[in-house]
Amino acid sequence: MATRKPKTQDGIEDAALLILEWLAEQGVHATLRVDPERLAEGRPAWTFAASGGPLPHGMRADGADADACLSLALAVLREAGVDVPY
Structure with missing residues (x-):
C-alpha cells in the first residue's frame, strides 16, 4: 500500500484540534x-x-480520510443544532 504524503495546505490537523477543543468547551465528548x-x-x-x-x-x-470524515462530522453537528465556528 502506498503511503500518502500529507497535504500541508489543508491544515486538517489544526482544524481537528480546534474543533475538538471547542466541542469540549460546550460539554460535548x-x-x-x-x-x-x-x-x-x-x-x-x-x-x-x-x-x-x-x-x-x-x-x-x-x-475515507480525515478531511472527509471531519467535513461530514461538521455537517451532521450543524444539522443537530451545534454550529461549530470552524
Missing part, C-alpha cells in the same frame, strides 16, 4: 479515530463520534 482494519479492507477508516452537551443524541460520521 468527542473523538476522532482511524481503524487500520477498515483501512486494509478499503472501507472508510476514519470515524468522528460525539455525544453530550447540546447534542440531543450521539452522532457518528465516517470518512
Whole structure:
C-alpha cells in the first residue's frame, strides 16, 4: 500500500484540534479515530463520534480520510443544532 504524503495546505490537523477543543468547551465528548482494519479492507477508516452537551443524541460520521470524515462530522453537528465556528 502506498503511503500518502500529507497535504500541508489543508491544515486538517489544526482544524481537528480546534474543533475538538471547542466541542469540549460546550460539554460535548468527542473523538476522532482511524481503524487500520477498515483501512486494509478499503472501507472508510476514519470515524468522528460525539455525544453530550447540546447534542440531543450521539452522532457518528465516517470518512475515507480525515478531511472527509471531519467535513461530514461538521455537517451532521450543524444539522443537530451545534454550529461549530470552524
